[in-house]
Amino acid sequence: MPIVIELDVAAPWQPPASPVRPRLRRWLTVPLALVAVLALVGGSAPGRPLAPAFTLDGAVLDFLARGDSLYLARYAEPRGTLVEAYRFPGGQLRWSWVLEPGVRLVHASESRLTVADDDAAGSGPVLAGLDTENGLAVWSRPGYERVAVTDAVVLAAPPHAGSGAVPELVAFASDDGVVRWSAQVPPGTRAGGPPDIGFAPVVGSGVAVVLADGTVQVRDVDSGDLRWNVKVDVTWPVRGLLVVGDVAILYPVPQPEPAAPVAVDLGSGRVLWRAEPTARLGPCADALCDLAGSGTRAVDPRTGLHLWRQTDWHLAGTLDERHIVVTAGDPVDASTAAPAGVLDARTGRRVREFGSWRVLGSAPGLAIVQHLHSDGTSLIAKVDVETGSRTVVGVWESWLPAPRCRSTAVFVACAGTARVAVWAR
Numbered sequence: 001m002p003i004v005i006e007l008d009v010a011a012p013w014q015p016p017a018s019p020v021r022p023r024l025r026r027w028l029t030v031p032l033a034l035v036a037v038l039a040l041v042g043g044s045a046p047g048r049p050l051a052p053a054f055t056l057d058g059a060v061l062d063f064l065a066r067g068d069s070l071y072l073a074r075y076a077e078p079r080g081t082l083v084e085a086y087r088f089p090g091g092q093l094r095w096s097w098v099l100e101p102g103v104r105l106v107h108a109s110e111s112r113l114t115v116a117d118d119d120a121a122g123s124g125p126v127l128a129g130l131d132t133e134n135g136l137a138v139w140s141r142p143g144y145e146r147v148a149v150t151d152a153v154v155l156a157a158p159p160h161a162g163s164g165a166v167p168e169l170v171a172f173a174s175d176d177g178v179v180r181w182s183a184q185v186p187p188g189t190r191a192g193g194p195p196d197i198g199f200a201p202v203v204g205s206g207v208a209v210v211l212a213d214g215t216v217q218v219r220d221v222d223s224g225d226l227r228w229n230v231k232v233d234v235t236w237p238v239r240g241l242l243v244v245g246d247v248a249i250l251y252p253v254p255q256p257e258p259a260a261p262v263a264v265d266l267g268s269g270r271v272l273w274r275a276e277p278t279a280r281l282g283p284c285a286d287a288l289c290d291l292a293g294s295g296t297r298a299v300d301p302r303t304g305l306h307l308w309r310q311t312d313w314h315l316a317g318t319l320d321e322r323h324i325v326v327t328a329g330d331p332v333d334a335s336t337a338a339p340a341g342v343l344d345a346r347t348g349r350r351v352r353e354f355g356s357w358r359v360l361g362s363a364p365g366l367a368i369v370q371h372l373h374s375d376g377t378s379l380i381a382k383v384d385v386e387t388g389s390r391t392v393v394g395v396w397e398s399w400l401p402a403p404r405c406r407s408t409a410v411f412v413a414c415a416g417t418a419r420v421a422v423w424a425r
Helices: none
Strands: 006-008 054-057 062-066 069-075 081-087 092-099 104-108 112-117 126-131 137-142 145-149 153-157 168-173 179-184 206-210 215-220 226-231 238-244 247-252 262-265 271-274 281-284 287-290 296-299 306-310 314-318 323-327 340-344 350-353 357-363 366-372 378-384 390-396 404-407 411-415 419-424
Touching (some): 062 104, 069 411, 126 153, 206 238, 281 314, 340 357, 357 404
Antiparallel strands (some): 006 092, 069 081, 081 092, 112 126, 206 215, 262 271, 287 296, 296 306, 314 323, 323 340, 340 350, 357 366, 411 419
C-alpha cells in the first residue's frame, strides 16, 4: 500500500504534479500556526548567548538536519504524521504534508528525504523517498523495511516477523528508488548485531551479514559485490555480528546459558579469540568496548587484549572513527549533570573533558553540550573536540528532560518535549 500524502490547504504554494501521483486529500484539522520566528541578535560577542534564529512550538516525534534544512515529524490529528521542512535562517516553512501514522524520518540527503512506515496501516511496511524541495513522493517501495541508509543507497529487506533473519537484501538508489542490486540469502541469515547493542550493519561502505551456517559475507553497499565470503567453523546458531576492520565478531544465540562472542579473521575464517560469556561487546570507534560491569573497557579487535579501562567513565556514544564520548554518570539518565568528555578509543587518553557540560549530540570534530543552571535554564554550546574551544550558541529554557540536538555546517537545532530551537552555528 503506498504512503498516503495529504496536502495542507494552508500552505502558500501549489505543488507541481508528482511523478508518483500520490493519493491526496484535503487536510483541515491541524493548524499550521506553529512557527514563531525570533529576530537574530546581531553583533554578539563570542560566547554570549544568542536568541534563536527561530523556534517552533509543539512536540516533535523525530527530526533531521541537512544543509540549511530542518525536517520535523509530528503527530497529526485525528490520525497521521505531519512532516514539515523549514529553511534556516528565517525559519520559512518550505512544505508540509500529512503522511500515514507511524511514519519515521530515516535519512536526509541534499535531494531526498527517506521516510519509513513499518506498518502502513496494517498492510505491511513501506519505504519512500520525498523530494527535499517540495516534499512530494518521488518513489515508494511497499513491502520493504529499512536495514540501513546512505546518501546514495537505501538498503532494505522484506519483513521478517521479528525473528531477526533477513530473507533478501535489496539496495534502492535513494534518488529514484531504482534497484541497484539485490541478493537472495539463505534462510536464517542475520544482518547487524543483537538488539541490546543495536549497531547498524553498514561498516564504512560495506554491509555485513552472517548466514545460518556461519558464513560471513560483506558486500559493497553501492554495487553489492562480495568483499568477503568466509566460512566460519561454528556449531551454534548466530544471532548477529559486528565488523571492525578485517575482524568479524559473531554473537551466538544463548542455549540456554549465555554464549561467548567469537572474533574471526575475515581473510581466513580463523577464530582469533573468544570473549567471556558475560561480555557485552559493541562498537567503540575503531576498537571494541565491553560494557559489562562498571565503567568502560576497550578491547583490541584482533587480539582480544584489553587496551584500557576507565572505571569512572561510561560510554555514551561514538563521536567519529577514533573518538568516543563518555560521561561520569549514567549515559541514559537525563536528570543528572555528570561531567562528560572525549576519549581516544585506542589508547583511552582523555582528549577533552567538558566539566559540568553534558553532551547532547555530535558532528565530525564537534560536540554539542549543555550546561545546567540552578534556575532551571541551560546554555547550549558547541565544542571543537581537538582544540577544546567552546562557543555558546544559545539558551535553552529548561534542562529536564535533556533536549535532542542535531548540527549541520550552518545551524544547531535542539528539540524538547514542546519546542524546537534553532541557532546559527
